[in-house]
Amino acid sequence: MAHRELRWAIVLPSAWFRALKSYGSLPDVPVFAIPAAASASRNLISQEAKEPSLVTARDATTPPATDLIPANVPTPWQSDDPSGIRIRDVRVILTAPDGIRLVVVKIETSEPGLYGLGCATFTQRPLVVKTAIEEYLRPFLIGRDVDDIEDIWQTSFVSSYWRSGPVLHNAMSGVDMALWDIKGKRAEMPVYQLLGGKVRKAAPCYAHASGTSFEQVADSARQLMGQGFRHVRAQVAIEGMSTYGVAVPKDGSPRTAYHLRPVQEPWEPTVYCRTVPRLFDHLRTELGDGVELLHDIHERVPPIQAIGLAKELERFNLFFLEDPFSPENNGYFPLLRQQTAIPIAMGELYVNQAEYVDLIKDRLIDFIRVHISDVGGLTPARKLAAFCEFFGVRTAWHGPGDVSPVGHSANLQLDLSAPNFGIQELATFGERTREVFPGCPEVRDGMLWSNEQPGLGIGLDEVLAAKYPFPDHVLNGAWPPVRRLDGTVITP
Numbered sequence: 001m002a003h004r005e006l007r008w009a010i011v012l013p014s015a016w017f018r019a020l021k022s023y024g025s026l027p028d029v030p031v032f033a034i035p036a037a038a039s040a041s042r043n044l045i046s047q048e049a050k051e052p053s054l055v056t057a058r059d060a061t062t063p064p065a066t067d068l069i070p071a072n073v074p075t076p077w078q079s080d081d082p083s084g085i086r087i088r089d090v091r092v093i094l095t096a097p098d099g100i101r102l103v104v105v106k107i108e109t110s111e112p113g114l115y116g117l118g119c120a121t122f123t124q125r126p127l128v129v130k131t132a133i134e135e136y137l138r139p140f141l142i143g144r145d146v147d148d149i150e151d152i153w154q155t156s157f158v159s160s161y162w163r164s165g166p167v168l169h170n171a172m173s174g175v176d177m178a179l180w181d182i183k184g185k186r187a188e189m190p191v192y193q194l195l196g197g198k199v200r201k202a203a204p205c206y207a208h209a210s211g212t213s214f215e216q217v218a219d220s221a222r223q224l225m226g227q228g229f230r231h232v233r234a235q236v237a238i239e240g241m242s243t244y245g246v247a248v249p250k251d252g253s254p255r256t257a258y259h260l261r262p263v264q265e266p267w268e269p270t271v272y273c274r275t276v277p278r279l280f281d282h283l284r285t286e287l288g289d290g291v292e293l294l295h296d297i298h299e300r301v302p303p304i305q306a307i308g309l310a311k312e313l314e315r316f317n318l319f320f321l322e323d324p325f326s327p328e329n330n331g332y333f334p335l336l337r338q339q340t341a342i343p344i345a346m347g348e349l350y351v352n353q354a355e356y357v358d359l360i361k362d363r364l365i366d367f368i369r370v371h372i373s374d375v376g377g378l379t380p381a382r383k384l385a386a387f388c389e390f391f392g393v394r395t396a397w398h399g400p401g402d403v404s405p406v407g408h409s410a411n412l413q414l415d416l417s418a419p420n421f422g423i424q425e426l427a428t429f430g431e432r433t434r435e436v437f438p439g440c441p442e443v444r445d446g447m448l449w450s451n452e453q454p455g456l457g458i459g460l461d462e463v464l465a466a467k468y469p470f471p472d473h474v475l476n477g478a479w480p481p482v483r484r485l486d487g488t489v490i491t492p
């Protein structure tokens with residue numbers, strides 16, 4: 001209210017105001033409540049009178065809220081279009097065609113033959129995700145209009161009151177991707193078209209080179225380069241230690257990943273930090289500068305050692321260095337940035353926006369690397385990609401074997417449509433996985449290509465999927481601990 005309109009206002013100390021209000025004795029003219037400390041000074045009273053802390057006598061009577069809504073305003077939005085296609089059922093399919101525990105959601109609709117698939121794979125806790133979907137999201141969503149992707153995401157997000165986390169986000173991701181799949185099928189377009197269309201013909205990928213010696217890693221990289229890959233991640237096993245990210249089937253079983261063996265070897269960060277710069281010295285000598293090299297620390301060393309390693313690796317011109325710190329050590333990023341210009345990729349363990357928003361807006365990382373199902377699906381991921389674009393951060397969505405082909409297709413839809421795409425991690429799909437999930441994205445010339453089918457373009461042979469149940473494992477697929485020589489458990 002403008003100051004000149006206050007000719008008939010009454011100014012009262014706040015204690016007087018509260019007393020009169022409680023007795024319903026406020027007059028029908030504007031009344032100002034002045035804080036007790038302010039009322040001691042005429043100047044402050046005068047200043048307060050100019051501020052908009054106006055409470056009228058009418059407010060003091062606290063009318064019912066409905067009096068404030070004009071009668072001709074329509075009811076709040078709700079999806080009540082009787083012609084809409086409805087969610088008829090939400091089903092969870094568990095399968096492990098190549099030994100990795102995958103969780104896929106299938107949404108069936110009121111339109112015969114129309115369904116959608118989404119990835120909800122939290123491979124360390126798949127049965128908990130299944131319960132979250134079947135016992136909570138399914139009854140919450142049956143009957144909803146399949147068109148309302150954003151509203152379904154928002155309402156599902158708060159329906160548990162306490163929200164976020166990998167279990168709930170993966171459950172929501174399964175539903176979310178399936179709804180995008182359905183929308184694409186209805187539009188008869190691949191999902192990337194619904195996101196704005198292509199800005200590139202295909203998604204360049206990086207492949208994984210590894211071995212137990214520098215020579216083996218170099219040979220592995222040469223092999224990939226010969227297949228057309230221009231980006232190669234290089235990891236080397238540390239003798240006698242439990243090294244993550246190296247394809248070493250030491251127990252001879254192709255169905256038991258090395259990191260799932262119940263008894264793990266110890267791990268010492270210093271040995272690793274001394275070895276890795278020598279590996280890249282060897283690789284640059286052997287492979288030259290014509291290949292983009294990447295490396296993943298996998299959050300396995302103390303933060304200050306990770307900073308030292310990053311500084312040492314800077315001279316090898318890496319495309320990026322991945323996951324230098326665990327999410328609990330995000331505070332080290334400003335220190336890392338002050339020490340080196342090595343490009344940083346971060347984020348496969350992030351689930352909540354509070355973990356990554358500041359890193360992006362403060363330009364402390366160069367590639368966002370979240371696992372799309374762990375942040376809640378395509379709906380939040382497309383917003384995250386756009387947010388990163390404003391800050392010059394590129395995308396490098398997590399694309400390991402524990403993402404189903406449906407999830408890889410979701411990655412690809414964003415890869416093709418986001419201007420700030422950086423690189424895509426490639427997981428090679430085994431023969432059995434290709435049979436269970438017809439339509440897997442194709443890899444050619446070091447790039448991932450869309451199959452141009454509507455929606456996410458991936459099918460699911462449920463009969464075949466049922467032939468590959470989760471493999472037996474003493475911890476049901478949970479990761480056994482890896483310890484330092486003194487027994488300390490290491491991250492991640």
Ligand SMILES: [Mg+2]
Nearest residue numbers: 296322323348
């Ligand atoms: Mg990683």
